[in-house]
Amino acid sequence: MIQWYPGHMAKTKRLIEENLKLVDIVYEILDARIPYSSKNPIIDELILSKKRLVLLNKADLSDKNVNNSWISYYKKNGIECISINSLKGDGLKSINDKTYKICEDIIKKKRSKGITPRLRVMILGIPNVGKSTLINKLSGAGNAKTGNIPGVTKSKQWIKTQYFDLLDTPGILWPKFEDENVALMLAITGAIKDELLNIEEISIKLLSILKIYYPQYLLKRYNIINIDLPEYELLKNIGEKRGCLVAGGEIDVLRAAKTLIDDFRSGKLGNISLERPE
Template sequence: MAINWFPGHMAKTRREIKENLKLVDVVIEIRDARISKSSANPDVEEICGLKPRIILLNKSDLSEKNITNKWIKELSNDKTKVLSVNCVTGEGIKNIKPAIDDLLLEKHSRLKAKGLVKITDRVMVVGIPNVGKSSFINKMAKNNIAKTGDKPGVTKSKRWIKTKIGIELMDTPGILWPKFEDDLVGLNLAFTGAIKDEIMDIETLALKLVEKLQNDYPENLMQRYKLNDLDENPLVNMENIGRKRGAVIARGEIDYNRVAIMLLDEFRGGKIGNISLERP
């Protein structure tokens, strides 16, 4: 199931990030904790280079905590701090300011030596669509400044947002990259809602999700949908889920579209349990 989605505004955003990088001290990259690898835009790595960076593994309440901790260890280095956060509830947000101060310790020392007392750090916020950038901006600014939504593509242009803790944030639209080299990356992004459902065959997507879950999280699948066992064929499991949920139309046929929408919504909302689709 080959998946790609790269609207024109994403190419523009990529150019703007490159042009505006010199204006900021730190880059905050927000990823989805359930897909800590697939939600990393390789363009960000290339564009940001040696710029100090904080990676926020957002939606950590939906992932397996022990797997997220392994990702934190895997992704951290001298120039990169990695934090687990929930941008909706604000969990972990308080750790961001200390992380910025640590990354910019030398710069702050130089400025203080020159007599500067009040220091404002400028931070660029980047990430793929629907990963929680707007929710993060609102938590940091303590205001509903940024539009939020459960569909990708809500933020359309960059803008500066001030906070009360000495940080100015540059909000940017979510960007993907022109071609996914690995089909699994595209699937993971589609599972978590980073790609618009409207451009995909969601019935096939949901079937792929069932296949993934029956292999990696069979107990979650059986418990959520009250299944006594699982078949080797994911289509049979998808049909059984449909019957359990009453998604049946004329002559006992399964309403696959209804089942697909339900499965994807319940996975994305964490109702199937804490699931990490990728491991380090």
């Protein structure tokens, strides 16, 4: 079981609660590869009836058909959802259009009072899901610090864009993970620092999913002949094919595991979604 007890998470929760009244709408950013596991259930409790737009980020790394299934799932539950790629800026126009649509009543109310409608948006999501990268794309400047490791944003910051005022918040994770599967999914995608992880364990979990949904990617990338091997044997197979060897010709399983994880995270394996709405 992966444990995670950073003290600043409680502070982040308080910060969100205190600032919600200042904003018109919340952007909840999820990792398109793991929309279930990258969704912190505490966010639902915090934002309650506040208007919301769910953004499936890193859509360039995920399976487009599965993304569409998630969008339909959210729509059935009365929540607007779109897929985006904050790194390249794909989907930015859709974000603006959806925001105006969702906040139509607020805009009308402001105009009726003679106020020029400028919406305020809070950005929420777990660490390393792409919040700061999205803000920089929306604002057209490097206002928000970015990084490919969890925990880059340390405090709240307001950023002006052409259309909205954005409130960035630090990534918020659970005090502890009750569901080991969720912890493993977050570990696979890099939402938890690698130093805290058993890389072999999470690579075995990844292989178990790939065998079911994307066996063709394993066959193509690593020239694997028998996809039905147990996961640990598959990992050794990958190590052998990739030349992950130590003295005496032994297979370096840890290096093979790191190779698999890196190939997944970078998209070299293919467009992969690890979770489906069902």
